[in-house]
Amino acid sequence: MLRLEPRTERSRLLLWTTPLLAAAMTVVSAYAVFLIIGVDPAKALRHVIFDPFSSAYARSELLVKAAPLALIALGLSLGFRANVWNIGAEGQFTLGAIGGGAIALAFYGVDGPWLFPLICAGGIAAGMGWAAVPAALRTRMGVNEILVSLMLTYIAVLLLSALVSGPLRDPDGFNFPESRIFHESAIPPMLIEGTRAHIGIAIVPIVAIFLWWLTRYHEVGLSLRLLGDTPRAARFAGYSEARAVWFCLLISGGLAGLAGALEATGPIGQLVPGIPVGYGFTAIIVAFLGRLHPIGVVFAALALAVSYIGGESAQIAMSLPAAMVGVLQGTLLFWLLIFDLFVGYRVRLLGPPKKSVRATAESDREMSEAGGA
Amino acid sequence: MDDVLRVEFVTKRFPSVLANDAVTFSVRHGEIHALLGENGAGKSTLVKILYGLLQPDSGTLTLEGKPFAPANPATARESGIGMVFQHFSLFEGMTVAENIALGLPGARPDTAFESKVRTLSEEYGLPVRPTQVVGDLSVGERQRVEILRCLMQSPRLLIMDEPTSVLTPQEADDLFVILEGLRKRGLSILYISHRLSEIRALCQAATVMRGGKVVATCDPRNETARSLAEMMIGASLVQPISARPEPGPVRLKLEALGVAAEGPFGVPLEDISLSVSAGEIVGIGGVAGNGQAELLSALIGESPIAHGDICVDGVSVLGQGPSQRRGMGICFAPEERLGHALSPGMTLAENVLISARRRAGLSAHGVLNFGAAARFAGEVIAKFDVRTSGPQQTARTLSGGNLQKFSIGREIAQKPIALVAAQPTWGVDAAAAATVHRALIALAEAGTAVLVISQDLDELRSLSQRLAILSDGKLSEAVPTAELSLAEIGTLMGGRSLQGGMHATA
Numbered sequence: 111m112l113r114l115e116p117r118t119e120r121s122r123l124l125l126w127t128t129p130l131l132a133a134a135m136t137v138v139s140a141y142a143v144f145l146i147i148g149v150d151p152a153k154a155l156r157h158v159i160f161d162p163f164s165s166a167y168a169r170s171e172l173l174v175k176a177a178p179l180a181l182i183a184l185g186l187s188l189g190f191r192a193n194v195w196n197i198g199a200e201g202q203f204t205l206g207a208i209g210g211g212a213i214a215l216a217f218y219g220v221d222g223p224w225l226f227p228l229i230c231a232g233g234i235a236a237g238m239g240w241a242a243v244p245a246a247l248r249t250r251m252g253v254n255e256i257l258v259s260l261m262l263t264y265i266a267v268l269l270l271s272a273l274v275s276g277p278l279r280d281p282d283g284f285n286f287p288e289s290r291i292f293h294e295s296a297i298p299p300m301l302i303e304g305t306r307a308h309i310g311i312a313i314v315p316i317v318a319i320f321l322w323w324l325t326r327y328h329e330v331g332l333s334l335r336l337l338g339d340t341p342r343a344a345r346f347a348g349y350s351e352a353r354a355v356w357f358c359l360l361i362s363g364g365l366a367g368l369a370g371a372l373e374a375t376g377p378i379g380q381l382v383p384g385i386p387v388g389y390g391f392t393a394i395i396v397a398f399l400g401r402l403h404p405i406g407v408v409f410a411a412l413a414l415a416v417s418y419i420g421g422e423s424a425q426i427a428m429s430l431p432a433a434m435v436g437v438l439q440g441t442l443l444f445w446l447l448i449f450d451l452f453v454g455y456r457v458r459l460l461g462p463p464k465k466s467v468r469a470t471a472e473s474d475r476e477m478s479e480a481g482g483a
Numbered sequence: 484m485d486d487v488l489r490v491e492f493v494t495k496r497f498p499s500v501l502a503n504d505a506v507t508f509s510v511r512h513g514e515i516h517a518l519l520g521e522n523g524a525g526k527s528t529l530v531k532i533l534y535g536l537l538q539p540d541s542g543t544l545t546l547e548g549k550p551f552a553p554a555n556p557a558t559a560r561e562s563g564i565g566m567v568f569q570h571f572s573l574f575e576g577m578t579v580a581e582n583i584a585l586g587l588p589g590a591r592p593d594t595a596f597e598s599k600v601r602t603l604s605e606e607y608g609l610p611v612r613p614t615q616v617v618g619d620l621s622v623g624e625r626q627r628v629e630i631l632r633c634l635m636q637s638p639r640l641l642i643m644d645e646p647t648s649v650l651t652p653q654e655a656d657d658l659f660v661i662l663e664g665l666r667k668r669g670l671s672i673l674y675i676s677h678r679l680s681e682i683r684a685l686c687q688a689a690t691v692m693r694g695g696k697v698v699a700t701c702d703p704r705n706e707t708a709r710s711l712a713e714m715m716i717g718a719s720l721v722q723p724i725s726a727r728p729e730p731g732p733v734r735l736k737l738e739a740l741g742v743a744a745e746g747p748f749g750v751p752l753e754d755i756s757l758s759v760s761a762g763e764i765v766g767i768g769g770v771a772g773n774g775q776a777e778l779l780s781a782l783i784g785e786s787p788i789a790h791g792d793i794c795v796d797g798v799s800v801l802g803q804g805p806s807q808r809r810g811m812g813i814c815f816a817p818e819e820r821l822g823h824a825l826s827p828g829m830t831l832a833e834n835v836l837i838s839a840r841r842r843a844g845l846s847a848h849g850v851l852n853f854g855a856a857a858r859f860a861g862e863v864i865a866k867f868d869v870r871t872s873g874p875q876q877t878a879r880t881l882s883g884g885n886l887q888k889f890s891i892g893r894e895i896a897q898k899p900i901a902l903v904a905a906q907p908t909w910g911v912d913a914a915a916a917a918t919v920h921r922a923l924i925a926l927a928e929a930g931t932a933v934l935v936i937s938q939d940l941d942e943l944r945s946l947s948q949r950l951a952i953l954s955d956g957k958l959s960e961a962v963p964t965a966e967l968s969l970a971e972i973g974t975l976m977g978g979r980s981l982q983g984g985m986h987a988t989a
Contacts, residue, residue: 329849332836340826345785346817347837348806 114455124453129399132445139441149428157424162416170305172415174377177311178369180411182393184321185362187402192334194358198259200390201266202237202366208270209236210371211289211381214296215278221295229296230371237367238360245359249352271383278381289381298376310372322404366390395443485511487640487671493542495528502528504695515662515672517682517703520692521715521912526675530642534566535559547639565633569645571625575618579611583632603634608664623654642673647681652973659685679708693717716913731761734932735901740791742781750774750956757951757961759932765961766947767936769976774956775936782903783815784808795901810841812900816891818909824890827879832857834878835893842897867892868918884915891919901932908942920946940972952976
């Protein structure tokens, strides 16, 4: 019989190899799925895995997709360490797009080097404001931040739709629910000419290294780790849970907002109802795939960007269902969670008689402790 | 056949430790037999084997001359083993009879059953009313219900695990009378405890275990507490010396402190006043659950206080968090080592940062100095004889005694103005307890005001110059320990003042 036993020490080796194992198993699973739906698996997988690296433009697109994922996941992973579960980054991303976009539209036609930083600040502020709602409700009334942040996402998406159909609609846009196309000063400087790779991509490593330093060498990191692992010891250490909740939600909301403002002004170039495409949710996978470690998150974001671009490429080339990207990402998270179990537990092979004796002894002990000896 | 139980060459090995190594002893008819040993000596493993919770790797058990190998507690009970755990398993909302019936196969708590319980309780001198709701009973009475539940199955051997650890001295005396009565009726009792005085008063035989082996069998009535302790730890004991210089000025002062209850089963504190002077160790005794948790949280600053004041060297610490309070000179050693004082998954060096980062200068503008933290941890390890591979060892992997030495040592090494230590030797072996006691005394001698909150009266009586008792959220006046008799302490623990009469709400 098989039996799961907790390890005394979490396996460091497994902690960092599980993402690779999960990626490998995702490829195996995808192979099986392609077989079942009657598609040439080798050809489909070639599109998924190699197309994103096939040209300079494809590689730049990889960075364009990875940047928002990384920015959002960097913020989320801070909170996930400390048991602060911001599931509504998609909403904060959307609000960031609205905030940044609204500033761009308010200063439509105005030129100046100050405008783009102002747009970024507006996106950050809007994302923080949206994340402040679950922070306030949790710290003051004990409301679960998972539910509040998640539900606010749907409000954010509808708010964007309402705004681009109303006040922010392009006056010369034939009543299409879209804003004006942002002018030159309101869009991010490009990193690589002729591509969509913008300055936001350069922000990612800076944020990642700063957060790595913060979590590794600063008391903030210690307090978040303590709150996640041992809340009572965190209080004993003098770290307030409320402050950590505010910190995690504001930072993750702000980074998601920044990603939203960059996405709206960069690759998209205007406000449209279709800005929220699920980066905020995919970033949750990115955070866990990157082991909640700032540097790991950057690599995980690149891996998920491959699934987006490779998936779309296979989809177009072989006319596969549009749900394929989601299936790939979901499968990846599924395998990751399964392998994660073995970081904290080991599998033991037990002889059947020994196992039955121990099992009855333990259940009897539980009974005797709960009910009566 | 004079022996109820014979244990012969019982061996039980766990992956990392040989818990029982060819353990051999026997319990005679009508005998209260003590099983003595430090934590980790193998007592609990042996008891679990007797009660069918564990199976031995080798060796034999004989009960009433018949081979005995219980596969689970149900068969152990059928064979005639009764067990009273240290922590009771009773439902507070149900009556005594209902609780007893729950543990017996096929029993229904009807009137016939109630009268059966009543008869048995009268026969064995265990005064309990079967119709009473357990929630209304005192701890001593609840223990009687547990014993009655065992007696309903007419056991041959009753195992009692640390039965007096939850009782006041008077309740313990009542228990001894009951146990003596049971013994006279021919029941044998295996009595597990580390309280040497009660073993000497109560037991006719004792088996002493150390490191999984039986190291001595003796008649405790012919031994001294000291000789028993030395058998247990296998070394001679150094008694802490309690003759200490006169205390200096007041350094820690609690003024009319009031604190709300923690959680639904907490106890609110009312008007706690106490002062501790430089060079003095003051003890707060009492059974756990009488406001100890609330007092500790209020002192640490983890929970707000309703009224009153806490002053360190005359300065109020109110409105300050735990870290600021440490900066003002008061340090804390909570009773729960893993999960409160220390974080199990962190290394010892990282754990130092939890409480010592401020006073030991391990954090500058929020940037942590891990090198200094490791050095500080290394000093604590060396000074307090913590058995570990070094500062980078994960806290979870240390034994309880070593964790306690590290946890207390971390606070003492910060040279606080005042130290609050809760249950400083709870669950710790005698050698580690002696280390902790010596360190606390040395700290007081260096001029620190030390406040010890403990359930262990022996510890408080040997350690503290003055002693106060916390009962139902109220603290008695702290009086010189030497002037308090055990009977007086028991009166205070029961919630009555020494002048006679009850507290208003007691």
